[in-house]
Amino acid sequence: MDLLTHKRITDKNQLLPGPKSKQALAETQEYIGRSNYVGLYGIAIAAGNGSYIQDVDGHRYLDCLTGASCNILGYNTGLEQIYADAAKTLQHSCFPYAPNQAALDLAKLLINNTPGHYPKKVLFGLSGSDAVEAAIQAMRKYTRRFAVVSFKYDYHGSTGLSQPASGFGLEKGIFPHSKYFRHFDFPGSPRQVEQVLAEIKSAFQSGLVGGVLVEPIQGDAGVITPAAGFLTSLRQLASQYNCLYMVDEVQTGMGRTGKLWAIEHYNIEPDLLITAKGLSAGYVPISAVIGRQEVIDSLEPAQHVFTYSGHPPSCRVAQYVVNKIIQGDTLDSVTRNGQILKNKLLKLQKIFPNIIKEVRGTGLMLGMELNISANPELTQTFCYLCLQRGIFFGYFGINNNVVRIEPPLTLSEQEIAKVVEVSREALLIIAENRISDSVKGAVKKYCVGIGIAADKKS
Structure with missing residues (x-):
């Protein structure tokens, strides 16, 4: 219609x-x-x-949901033409076997626009779940430690490692979990911050934990913002015990919070940053992990690889989306x-x-x-x-x-007025x-x- x-x-x-x-x-x-x-x-x-x-x-x-925060530029925006033009030139190359320029251009763009003053590399994938998987695999290979600290009601995905990393569904037992994943409260008050940090410190002191995985704002948990100072203190604690700081920006990233990445609100440089969803504005399945070169390269060739990773038309779309966000207003x-x-x-x-x-x-x-x-x-x-x-x-x-x-x-101010008007009527x-x-x-x-x-x- x-x-x-x-x-x-x-x-x-x-x-x-x-x-x-x-x-x-x-x-x-x-x-x-x-x-x-x-x-x-x-x-x-x-x-x-x-x-x-x-x-x-x-x-x-x-x-007001945008396909689970994917369609960040709205609909019928012209991105389909960018995809079509790129596909006419090269529909697929299987990057693992033969590099393509679109993927290389997107990787450079992401590296230059993520926090962290250190050499970085990129791992491409198809979904937020597999990007979280990649981050955990790299963490384990680099640190030689298997345990991951994450938080209750975080949601990180539904694949082999992203699912047990998730803290959503713990109380229902719907996700399989293992001894290698420790879930802590996501603190909402200064007093809770002190308690949670003490518990995490104890976990770090065990020598089993290789990294911490955190959403800067918990999305599916109900848009929960952390208590002041928590993310910064967590970063300092992770560094103290040589644990990697992995930020899941699948939902919070790509301008959703008013900065390209939500972690930028806290002036934190993560070791690994995970993005998907809005990276292509809902047009194609694509994800990326951007992080420290030595961590990314700890994985062996083909240890984390997909036939469609670095897909040329998808990368051209994502490149346009990132530039649209960072170059305009x-x-x-x-x-x-x-x-x-x-x-x-x-x-x-x-x-x-x-x-x-x-x-x-x-x-x-x-x-x-x-x-x-x-x-x-x-x-x-x-x-x-x-x-x-x-x-x-x-x-x-x-x-x-x-x-x-x-x-x-x-979203326009006129549309904001509509949202408020309807909400008031329902209330x-x-x-x-x-x-x-x-x-x-x-x-x-x-x-x-x-x-x-x-x-x-x-």
């Missing part, structure tokens, strides 16, 4: 998903392994344009508009203090935690009401209790207890998510 002929949701009481989305959902359940689907609303996406997405039934939504815009949106959400918190517990985050990586004490499905209900009114939020956190707001970095419906039985039924049936509350629906 042509996006120019879309239909807005004019009836705010219209139940979603629509009939075509329901059919797509039925086929998903019939043909796709259940591990591949964690539904937010049961709607199937057909197209995108600018900051908007459209479902298969023709309903349009302002996208994107970062200033993210900082400015992120603060405008956050301030407006804080005003809503003052109006609805019994519903909104906290508004947090940096740039256009924001989280709005709702008070679910009286209703475990309150956050899903709020997001569903917003969906009916044309806003597509994510909801994440330990108990699906946080509205995740990660729109395109190109008012909740405050006045005007949630219809049909909405409650749809939420129970279609809004699953990844938090603990999702167990009851799986």
